[in-house]
Amino acid sequence: MRPPDSLSNDATKAQLVRLLAGVSLHGDQHLAEVERDLVQVDALLNEAIKKLCASFMAIHQTIGLQQEALNGVLASGVAGPEQAARLEALRDEISQHVGAAVTGLQFQDMTSQLIGRMVQHLAGLRDVFGALGADGSTALPESGSEEMLALLDSISERVGVHGTELPRVTRSSVKQRHMESGDIDLF
């Protein structure tokens, strides 16, 4: 028959293993979400900058064409229906490019939501480590097995609470991975 102390040591070791597994799991979950969000932010920013550069160049080019058309009207002194139609077409083209730029400029709204979520995950991770640090610092070498077991139970419970809170912060409201305009549903 094993002495009571040995049983208590086994229980402490088992609890310690459970605690470390819990910390590792919660840490992994938080970091995986942060990683996922960073990839999404990177994709959105890349698309946004491409879209904005393309819109900027297109607006610049179309304004040049508009100026040429105006110069033609000024030089000839004639503003007939043909010239008016040309100027109207160029104005519409500029509006379309400005519209594309407006869509691209909305990246900040989405990326700031994702960054906010990453901050929440990092805070969650900090809380888990904080729970370990606060309770762990009282685990003195001279603590008995029973005290150590009670302490590990308490830390595990705290880490577990952070774990159960995780789904609340993991739900992302931003699913977009492209800067294309979204669906419209009229009820």
Place this chain on the structure above:
Amino acid sequence: MKTILAVDDSGSLRQMLSFSLKAAGYGVIEAVDGEDGLKKAKQQKVDLVLTDQNMPGMDGLTLIKALRGMANYKSVPILMLTTESGDDIKAMGRAAGANGWLVKPFDPARLTEVVKKLIG
């Protein structure tokens, strides 16, 4: 001039909405969240409300329910403009009294087309 109340906690988004809607000939009142939107809707009756869902304090669904509880907002068109695209939350929006659901990012031409269809 028809007036639209644009409710969004993102300053850049409000700026884009305001720019697009004003260019289409509408007057725009901006609000930074649901509470601010409700306050401004009480101060001046608007012709259409465009609201985000996720905002600090009062969210979009709560704002819609509050507006639908007001006699002069029973039939004013309300559109959600949000990053949320799930069918479940859309159904909640519809149940709350929203007339439509637009997923961000928006295209100004498509947005003004929808607004024009609802309020002319």
